[in-house]
Amino acid sequence: MSGGFDLVIRGGTVATASDTFLADVGIRDGRIVQIGERLTEGREEIDATGRFVLPGGIDSHVHLSQPSGEGIVMADDFESGTRSALFGGNTCVLPFCLQEKGQSLREALTAYHALAQGNCYTDHSFHMIVSDPTASVLGQELPALVVDGYTSFKVFMTYEGLRLNDAQILETMDVARRTGALVMVHCENEDAIRYLIGRHEAEGDVAPSAHATTRPIVVEREATHRALSLAEVVDVPVVIVHVSNGPAIDEIRAARARGRKVIGETCPQYLMLTADDLDGMDWEGAKFVCSPPPRDTASQDACWNGLETGVFDLFSSDHCPFRYDDPAGKLNPKGKTSFRHIPNGIPGVETRLPILFSEGVMKRRIDLSRFVALTATNHAKVYGLERKGRIAVGMDADIAIWDPTERRTIRHADLHDGADYSPYEGLEVQGWPTTVVLGGKVMVRDGALVGAKGDGRYRSRSAPAI
Numbered sequence: 001m002s003g004g005f006d007l008v009i010r011g012g013t014v015a016t017a018s019d020t021f022l023a024d025v026g027i028r029d030g031r032i033v034q035i036g037e038r039l040t041e042g043r044e045e046i047d048a049t050g051r052f053v054l055p056g057g058i059d060s061h062v063h064l065s066q067p068s069g070e071g072i073v074m075a076d077d078f079e080s081g082t083r084s085a086l087f088g089g090n091t092c093v094l095p096f097c098l099q100e101k102g103q104s105l106r107e108a109l110t111a112y113h114a115l116a117q118g119n120c121y122t123d124h125s126f127h128m129i130v131s132d133p134t135a136s137v138l139g140q141e142l143p144a145l146v147v148d149g150y151t152s153f154k155v156f157m158t159y160e161g162l163r164l165n166d167a168q169i170l171e172t173m174d175v176a177r178r179t180g181a182l183v184m185v186h187c188e189n190e191d192a193i194r195y196l197i198g199r200h201e202a203e204g205d206v207a208p209s210a211h212a213t214t215r216p217i218v219v220e221r222e223a224t225h226r227a228l229s230l231a232e233v234v235d236v237p238v239v240i241v242h243v244s245n246g247p248a249i250d251e252i253r254a255a256r257a258r259g260r261k262v263i264g265e266t267c268p269q270y271l272m273l274t275a276d277d278l279d280g281m282d283w284e285g286a287k288f289v290c291s292p293p294p295r296d297t298a299s300q301d302a303c304w305n306g307l308e309t310g311v312f313d314l315f316s317s318d319h320c321p322f323r324y325d326d327p328a329g330k331l332n333p334k335g336k337t338s339f340r341h342i343p344n345g346i347p348g349v350e351t352r353l354p355i356l357f358s359e360g361v362m363k364r365r366i367d368l369s370r371f372v373a374l375t376a377t378n379h380a381k382v383y384g385l386e387r388k389g390r391i392a393v394g395m396d397a398d399i400a401i402w403d404p405t406e407r408r409t410i411r412h413a414d415l416h417d418g419a420d421y422s423p424y425e426g427l428e429v430q431g432w433p434t435t436v437v438l439g440g441k442v443m444v445r446d447g448a449l450v451g452a453k454g455d456g457r458y459r460s461r462s463a464p465a466i
Helices: 078-087 105-116 135-147 166-179 190-202 217-234 246-257 275-279 281-288 297-309 352-361 368-382
Strands: 005-015 020-028 031-036 042-047 052-055 057-062 090-098 127-129 152-156 182-186 238-240 262-266 399-409 428-438 441-445
Touching (some): 005 399, 052 368, 057 352, 057 368, 078 090, 090 399, 152 166, 246 262, 246 297, 352 368, 352 399
Parallel strands (some): 005 042, 005 052, 090 127, 182 238
Antiparallel strands (some): 399 428
């Protein structure tokens, strides 16, 4: 067999979205160039005997350095966020670039690229958040950005200042139809939420636990139905992000039964947390405030079923980190007076893969190939990352080597993000990515950082393949 490898990963169990097999992986010039038995020697070698050799994780739903309101600062910038992602076995993340009111999309992108440039430990690309769909944005900017490789954008049905009305969502979806881009939708009914917030505040119910009861399952289910109906009117595929419960899952199933192309996504918080976590003493429930909120054990079971049966194509973290004990975070001056001023979002980019591996693969809810599909291959396919998400000849050599026997207790003190807590503190997991390779370069070796800030690069994307 031909040699000249820069790196050989030898003797591991390689997993793809369809198969697992023992093999060596030969890497040259940042790409996988050969997969087989007894490959010739490389300049550098990794013994992966007894380990799983998996595609590096792609987390296609993260928030980094995002404007979050007056006096509120997100806990992770691109340096800390991508470092944390890397230690969690990820080699690519897709953060959101938020267009603020009155801002052009190009202005927002220029600012985000400047924040990311030279600061990333993983590769990255951007989704656009469309909050101000003016005629020029819809008619000129979005189509031009799709041509330039920004092939996905997100719309919100909740959050005053971000949400679009149905007419604006239809117009944005029509741009996707004409350009081949993909629309992601955050599905919650803002008017119903505002009604429930008003009722809770009138009754003096302002603790963090009220966040969950003002965003009940029905407001997500209704908005999911509406988003899918709007997509059907325009005749476009759609991604329903961070699905938390059975009734919303049923809406996705029903749309698919009508022949609609729907991508479903869920997150670790909907498998591991419940609304009871928001009812912590001394306002500690603020640590678990995110939207949609965690639900109940029946919803957890429904989300597991969705992962097992193919309703969900994507498993993402929705990493949206704020410090808890910080006047610019969860316990900001207003946040200590009412749940509605607590920043929405929790950290989780580093623990996404270990949680699903431990709770899914090791507990035999899903197999290793399904894990690979949910955490890497499908993300690459859905969002147009053509050379990522698979261990195959010609693909980027983005690889995570997992020790399936390693047991850890999740402690924030051992993690690498900029937050000051983990919502999964104390959770015992089995399996961890101990070595991570990005573009053929070893970035984490046996749990120690050996790569450099700036090794991660921006990646343009093609049209989604769905």
